[in-house]
Amino acid sequence: MLARRFLASIVLPADSACSVIRDGAVDVQNDGHISYCGPLAEAPPMAVGTPMTRLSGILMPGLVNTHAHSAMTPLRGAGGDLPLMSWLNDVIWPAEARMRPEDAHAGMLLGCVEMLQHGITTSAEMYMHGEAVVDAALSAGSRILLAPAYFDLPGAEWRNALAAIDKWIDADGLRFGPGGRIELGYGPHSAYALPVEALRATAESAAARGALVHIHVAESLGEDREQRAAHGSVPQLLADVGLLDGRLLAAHAVHLSPHDVRLLADHGAGVAHCPGSNAKLASGIAALSALRESSVAVGLGTDGPASNDDLDLWEEMRLAMMLARATTGDSLALTAKDALLMATRSGAAAVGRHDIGTLSPGAWADMVHVGVDGPHFAAGLEVPDDQLLANLVWAAGSRAVRDVWVAGEQVVADGEPLRVDRVGAQREVASAAAHMLRAEP
Incomplete structure (x- = not known):
């Protein structure tokens, strides 16, 4: 059963051709798997009341x-x-x-x-x-x-x-x-x-x-x-x-x-x-x-x-x-x-897996939303596909990651983890480092 439809200006399914889908949609089922990835115009009918998430940037696999x-x-x-x-x-x-x-x-x-x-x-x-x-x-x-x-x-x-x-x-x-x-x-x-x-x-x-x-x-x-x-x-x-x-x-x-x-x-x-x-x-x-x-x-x-x-x-x-x-x-x-x-x-x-690393039907909905409001995409999204991918990989990188989902569950929102107190986690690592790197045997 369809749990949510994601709409994005650009969808990168990471198929073998590294296609660039403009005005794309990704449908995620209740079990966390993808049921559709492609142009919104070709998406299957959606039941009334199905939630939709609209993303202004690039949606791609984790x-x-x-x-x-x-x-x-x-x-x-x-x-x-x-x-x-x-x-x-x-x-x-x-x-x-x-x-x-x-x-x-x-x-x-x-x-x-x-x-x-x-x-x-x-x-x-x-x-x-x-x-x-x-x-x-x-x-x-x-x-x-x-x-x-x-x-x-x-x-x-x-x-x-x-x-x-x-x-x-x-x-x-x-x-x-x-x-x-x-x-x-x-x-x-x-x-x-x-x-x-x-x-x-x-x-x-x-x-x-x-x-x-x-x-x-x-x-x-x-x-x-x-x-x-x-x-x-x-x-x-x-x-x-x-x-x-x-x-x-x-x-x-x-x-x-x-x-x-x-x-x-x-x-x-x-x-x-x-x-x-x-x-x-x-x-x-x-x-x-x-x-x-x-x-x-x-x-x-x-x-x-x-x-x-x-x-x-x-x-x-x-x-x-x-x-x-x-x-x-x-x-x-x-x-x-x-x-x-x-x-x-x-x-x-x-690693011998075909259910991750791609946005395709049957794969897990492990997804990343890349924001495009920074200088790395100043030329806009209507540039040729190769230029868009070059701007994403060469210029934008990790600093542009905004939201992340694993098996359809959002775990990062606006750059911050949703499940973990990041500052508290950093304090715990400082304590572990002090113990592991102490000078005495």
Whole structure:
């Protein structure tokens, strides 16, 4: 049953052509799914009394952040000038060892608020303290794909962590929560942080449950040296243990050979491209053009707020375009249209979902209203489609996000969260940071 019709001057459904619909309508059912998206003139009849929401700007799908550790907001800025492995070993992992569930909850709650304010309605999260992370996401109204992280470290037995995820999925299912907001998966941190046995066991558990495996892959040259020497490459190792036979999301994927790219493409793996984090940590620049030319589903990721240092996927769109053009010498290597689809439709495909990242019948009504009353749209909305998209992606970005809905429920209005006391959430993160970053052991 139709619950509400949304009318907008511009509707961007994020279909494969990145169409621009002028004077558009989106119908949302009571269950939070979309039943129609298209021109208002072609919309189905509406029952008398059905509520309508009229929007003056652009209505588009919520963005899909394909790689994040959003609960790390208490660690923002810590060790900010260190390379990846020093940053992890000397700053981040010692601080995370002091993290309590309440710290993870505080960090995730503020992370969700930040993402929602930037139009990110879905994030693929890899982190620990899973129950606290889920509770925070549900409190904020966000949608997440949570892959609880595990390592092979003293006091952190990977077998126990793997068994706990198995048990959680078997008890609650892969997806649960209002509006199907939570999806569970597996988060083996990386090939260098786990033995081959753990990767093989993960492949078996995930395959038995149809779950997504979210793993760091070839982020920097030094981290996977032993795996490259022993197995040829990290993607080759993932293929050998069976991880590429199921749903796999490769985070970063910076240092890949043509053979590695072909392995990912042939197995239908998704890639989370994180240009901001990779640049900040001097990890390198992923071969985005090669991945896209091989038809690998590539989404955009912010990575954690301690390595980026924000949760703004609009910035990642611009960085991805600039780096792709600079590294190829081709000004058309990645267009505004391409980048927008990477942040929506392609990001959803990278995590194996087709019910998000688009405004189409059957998809969840995860939607963003972008205001057009600022200088970025001073030329108006009657400009050619390509110019409109360029103004949206290059000029407007997150600062123009006004309203956000997840599964048809409004969670941001006029730029502020509706479910969370943002100032209170910031205070909780300050308290968590003081605990986690204290000098004494």
